[in-house]
Amino acid sequence: MSIADFSGRIRPDACPGALQVHEAADGPLARVRLPGGAASAAQFRALAGCAEEFGSGVIELTSRANVQVRGLRSPAAFADRLASAGLLPSAAHERVRNIVASPLGGRCGDGVLDVDALVAELDRALCGRPRLAGLPGRFLCAVDDGSGDVAGLGADVTFTGEGSGGGRLLLAGRDTGLGCRPEGAVPLMIAAAEAFLDERPDDAPLAWRIQELENGPARITARLTRHPAAPAPTTAPVTAPVTPPVTAPITASAAPPERPGARRRAGRRTQRDGRVALEVLVPLGRLTPAQLRALADSGPAVRLTPWRTAVSLDLTPTEADDAEQALADAGLITDPASPWAGVTACTGRPGCGKALADVQADARRWVAELNADDRAPATPVHWAGCERRCGLPRGPVIELVATADGYRRSHPS
Incomplete structure (x- = not known):
C-alpha cells in the first residue's frame, strides 16, 4: 500500500534527461547525469562545447551534482555529441543514473572511504540490469565517505563508510541495521533498488521514492534480510533518520564546524x-x-x-x-566569505513560464549593490519566481518570493 504523498500525480515521472528533454519556456532543456558529480576534463569540455553549439550557453548545476543545458536548438545532435564523449553509457538507463557522492572522496577529515571506485561500479551495475531502467527518474543513490556530507540528503539508497573499514546501508535516510565491507556495497545497493520495484504496487507506478511507500524502509529491509546473500545486521534497525556527523567546511582559515545541511563555502x-x-x-x-x-x-x-x-x-x-x-x-568565487555564499535562486523568467520575475537578474543586482565590506549573509537567502519556490535549500532560509506586486520577504521560523 502506498501513502498519499503522490495521490495528486496524474502521470508517471517525467524527470528530464539527455534524451527525454523538458520543454521549458526558453526552449528544450536537457539534464545530463554525472554520477558522483564526476567527469573527465575532456567530457567537461565536450559539455561546454555542446552548450555553445546546440544551446543558449547556459549550464546549470543541480542539487544532485548533475548539469542542465538550456535552450537546445537540436536535442538529437546534442545527445549524439554526449554519446560520443562517453556521457551516455546506456540510453535506456540515462535518467536513472542518479548517484551523489562525497566530493572529497575520503581525502580529508572524517572521510574514510574512497568513493570513486564504488560510484563507477554502482553506475555500471545500474546500467547492466535492464529491469532497473524502470526506476523513476527521481530515485536517488548516495555513496558517503563517512564524513556524513551526503548521508543527510535523504537518498533512497545510501552506503556510508565507517572507521572500522566497513559501512552501513541507509534507506530513505534511515538506518537499516545492515552493514558490509565496501566490496559488498554495490550488490547490496542494487538489491535495495530491485526490492523497491518489488514493493512498489503494480497499481501505483506514481510512487517515485522509497519514502512514498508506507513503511518502505522496513519492507525493503525485510526483503534484503531474506536474500540468500544478505549481510548480517550490524546494529538493530532504527526508524529515525540518521543524523550525519558534523564536518568541517573547506576553508583556508579556521572556522566553526559546518552544520549538516548548511551551505557549502569556497x-x-x-x-x-x-x-x-x-x-x-x-x-x-x-x-x-x-x-x-x-x-x-x-x-x-x-x-x-x-x-x-x-x-x-x-x-x-x-x-x-x-x-x-x-x-x-573566470568569475567563480574562491573567497569563503563572499556575499555570494548562501544566495540561491530558481530559474525565473524567461526560462520558466510560471515565474513572475527574472529572479536571476534581480539576485545578481542585489549582490552587486551590497557594500564592498558586506560578507556572506548569516542566513541563506533564496530568490523564487513564484509560490512553488523551486530550489529552496534545506534549513533556515530567508525567502524572497516574486508576486504580482514585487517580492514578498519571509524570515525563517
Whole structure:
C-alpha cells in the first residue's frame, strides 16, 4: 500500500534527461547525469562545447551534482555529441543514473572511504540490469565517505563508510541495521533498488521514492534480510533518520564546524596526502561554457557537488595557487566569505513560464549593490519566481518570493 504523498500525480515521472528533454519556456532543456558529480576534463569540455553549439550557453548545476543545458536548438545532435564523449553509457538507463557522492572522496577529515571506485561500479551495475531502467527518474543513490556530507540528503539508497573499514546501508535516510565491507556495497545497493520495484504496487507506478511507500524502509529491509546473500545486521534497525556527523567546511582559515545541511563555502582544504582540495562557489548555480572549461583545466580531478559548487582535487600548493587565480578570473568565487555564499535562486523568467520575475537578474543586482565590506549573509537567502519556490535549500532560509506586486520577504521560523 502506498501513502498519499503522490495521490495528486496524474502521470508517471517525467524527470528530464539527455534524451527525454523538458520543454521549458526558453526552449528544450536537457539534464545530463554525472554520477558522483564526476567527469573527465575532456567530457567537461565536450559539455561546454555542446552548450555553445546546440544551446543558449547556459549550464546549470543541480542539487544532485548533475548539469542542465538550456535552450537546445537540436536535442538529437546534442545527445549524439554526449554519446560520443562517453556521457551516455546506456540510453535506456540515462535518467536513472542518479548517484551523489562525497566530493572529497575520503581525502580529508572524517572521510574514510574512497568513493570513486564504488560510484563507477554502482553506475555500471545500474546500467547492466535492464529491469532497473524502470526506476523513476527521481530515485536517488548516495555513496558517503563517512564524513556524513551526503548521508543527510535523504537518498533512497545510501552506503556510508565507517572507521572500522566497513559501512552501513541507509534507506530513505534511515538506518537499516545492515552493514558490509565496501566490496559488498554495490550488490547490496542494487538489491535495495530491485526490492523497491518489488514493493512498489503494480497499481501505483506514481510512487517515485522509497519514502512514498508506507513503511518502505522496513519492507525493503525485510526483503534484503531474506536474500540468500544478505549481510548480517550490524546494529538493530532504527526508524529515525540518521543524523550525519558534523564536518568541517573547506576553508583556508579556521572556522566553526559546518552544520549538516548548511551551505557549502569556497576555499582550500589540505588533503591527508598533503595535496590541496579547492572548492569554488558557482553564482546562482549557473556556469558559462568558458567557466566550465576553466574548471576542466583546474586540476587532475574535478567534482561537482550537491551544493552547486565545484571541487578541484589533488592539487599541489602551487597548482592550487594557479587554479584559484584562474577560476577567480573566470568569475567563480574562491573567497569563503563572499556575499555570494548562501544566495540561491530558481530559474525565473524567461526560462520558466510560471515565474513572475527574472529572479536571476534581480539576485545578481542585489549582490552587486551590497557594500564592498558586506560578507556572506548569516542566513541563506533564496530568490523564487513564484509560490512553488523551486530550489529552496534545506534549513533556515530567508525567502524572497516574486508576486504580482514585487517580492514578498519571509524570515525563517
